Amino acid sequence: MTIHGEGDLKTEIAERLRTFVEDEVAPHAARIDRENAFPEDIYRKMGEEGLLGLARPQGAAMSTLEWAMWVEELAAASATVADIVCSADLVALILDEHGTQEQRSMIGPLLAGEAVGAFALTEARAGSNAAAIETVAHHEGNSYVLDGAKAWITCAQRADWAIVLAKTDQAAGTRGITAFLVERGGFTNGERPYDTMGQRGTAVGELHLDGCRVPEGMTVGEPGRGYKLAMKALDTGRIGIAALAVGVARAAYEAAVDFASRREQFGQTIASFQGLRWMLVDMATDIEAARLLTHRAAQLKDTARPYTTQSAMAKLRASDVAMRVSVDALQVHGASGYSRDLPLERYVRDAKLTQIYEGTNQIQREVIARQLLG
Numbered sequence: 001m002t003i004h005g006e007g008d009l010k011t012e013i014a015e016r017l018r019t020f021v022e023d024e025v026a027p028h029a030a031r032i033d034r035e036n037a038f039p040e041d042i043y044r045k046m047g048e049e050g051l052l053g054l055a056r057p058q059g060a061a062m063s064t065l066e067w068a069m070w071v072e073e074l075a076a077a078s079a080t081v082a083d084i085v086c087s088a089d090l091v092a093l094i095l096d097e098h099g100t101q102e103q104r105s106m107i108g109p110l111l112a113g114e115a116v117g118a119f120a121l122t123e124a125r126a127g128s129n130a131a132a133i134e135t136v137a138h139h140e141g142n143s144y145v146l147d148g149a150k151a152w153i154t155c156a157q158r159a160d161w162a163i164v165l166a167k168t169d170q171a172a173g174t175r176g177i178t179a180f181l182v183e184r185g186g187f188t189n190g191e192r193p194y195d196t197m198g199q200r201g202t203a204v205g206e207l208h209l210d211g212c213r214v215p216e217g218m219t220v221g222e223p224g225r226g227y228k229l230a231m232k233a234l235d236t237g238r239i240g241i242a243a244l245a246v247g248v249a250r251a252a253y254e255a256a257v258d259f260a261s262r263r264e265q266f267g268q269t270i271a272s273f274q275g276l277r278w279m280l281v282d283m284a285t286d287i288e289a290a291r292l293l294t295h296r297a298a299q300l301k302d303t304a305r306p307y308t309t310q311s312a313m314a315k316l317r318a319s320d321v322a323m324r325v326s327v328d329a330l331q332v333h334g335a336s337g338y339s340r341d342l343p344l345e346r347y348v349r350d351a352k353l354t355q356i357y358e359g360t361n362q363i364q365r366e367v368i369a370r371q372l373l374g
């Protein structure tokens with residue numbers, strides 16, 4: 001296995017990442033998927049090894065580009081683990097950029113793998129239209145009281161705390177949404193994590209807030225600025241999801257090349273048939289293009305230039321590539337690809353989610369259209 005774009009990564013850390021993925025993640029990917037169980041040991045070890053929040057100053061202070069390479073590498077072994085890392089890094093980013101000193105003190109335990117955080121925007125009736133959230137926060141004395149329920153929240157069932165978006169002013173539209181840091185106890189969960197199709201084991205589920213009292217000091221950023229904060233964070237989050245999608249696509253492609261080079265039909269390897277050769281070439285070309293878009297968005301962020309359009313483009317293209325490549329890679333395997341004994345069907349299931357979360361691909365097109373056309 002090679003870290004893609006390795007030249008840009010410090011050799012020592014690249015070596016550490018490679019070893020970690022090979023020894024600690026890849027051997028457990030199938031089990032995590034089968035059991036739909038949060039990978040506690042891996043999460044803790046990533047914390048111990050300093051592999052969470054790699055782009056945070058409290059972590060390894062890597063560039064966004066290097067972080068994207070790490071996410072790709074992880075996802076090629078386990079999309080579930082990569083998604084958990086992306087979720088942790090998203091909440092660490094939000095606290096780092098908008099949190100008070102007290103709130104930022106939560107980043108240390110998170111990056112050490114001792115605590116799990118969640119980002120809670122989506123609700124049962126507010127998905128793509130995030131501005132329609134119905135969770136409310138009423139100001140009472142020195143506190144806010146939150147009521148509502150969040151759905152489809154990564155790490156919800158396992159989270160020690162969550163950044164929760166709630167309406168503090170019903171009449172103010174997106175300017176009436178505020179972010180809160182809510183600790184477990186303030187919220188409860190549904191009975192069990194959702195039984196998802198792919199990226200299983202992320203403890204995705206619900207957060208219920210029933211008269212949850214939060215001190216005033218636990219608003220993240222200023223009251224009324226939560227929606228903007230969330231959209232800005234998702235711009236970065238989408239670079240991570242794009243990298244994750246590239247990782248899944250790469251794993252599927254590499255498996256297809258390996259299989260096609262070994263499998264013989266009609267007295268020759270199936271890799272010698274033009275129909276399959278061109279399929280593999282198209283996969284490799286699509287992956288390279290998706291990776292370049294992802295790295296371009298990361299570099300724009302690293303050089304403090306606008307990157308909303310490019311991160312949406314990267315997420316849009318990379319997730320479509322992951323879907324197409326994983327389906328084609330399964331096809332290259334014939335019947336073997338259809339068996340649960342090989343990871344091809346998992347790659348297809350894992351890839352599908354990248355077209356849905358952090359804004360569906362229809363919404364990515366809307367984001368891009370708004371930037372290009374107003």
Ligand SMILES: Cc1cc2nc3c(=O)[nH]c(=O)nc-3n(C[C@H](O)[C@H](O)[C@H](O)COP(=O)(O)OP(=O)(O)OC[C@H]3O[C@@H](n4cnc5c(N)ncnc54)[C@H](O)[C@@H]3O)c2cc1C
Nearest residue numbers: 119120121122127128152153154204356357358359360362
């Ligand atoms: C496994 C998983 C993990 C997730 N993790 C998190 C998390 O950690 N935190 C969080 O807050 N959320 C999370 N989500 C929620 C995710 O971001 C939403 O599911 C997503 O934004 C889509 O919302 P929805 O499912 O309600 O679909 P809907 O908004 O109901 O959309 C249904 C369909 O209509 C399309 N559609 C909607 N509006 C438009 C439009 N204007 N133009 C064209 N098409 C449109 C959509 O593209 C989609 O195909 C997660 C979801 C999943 C599945």
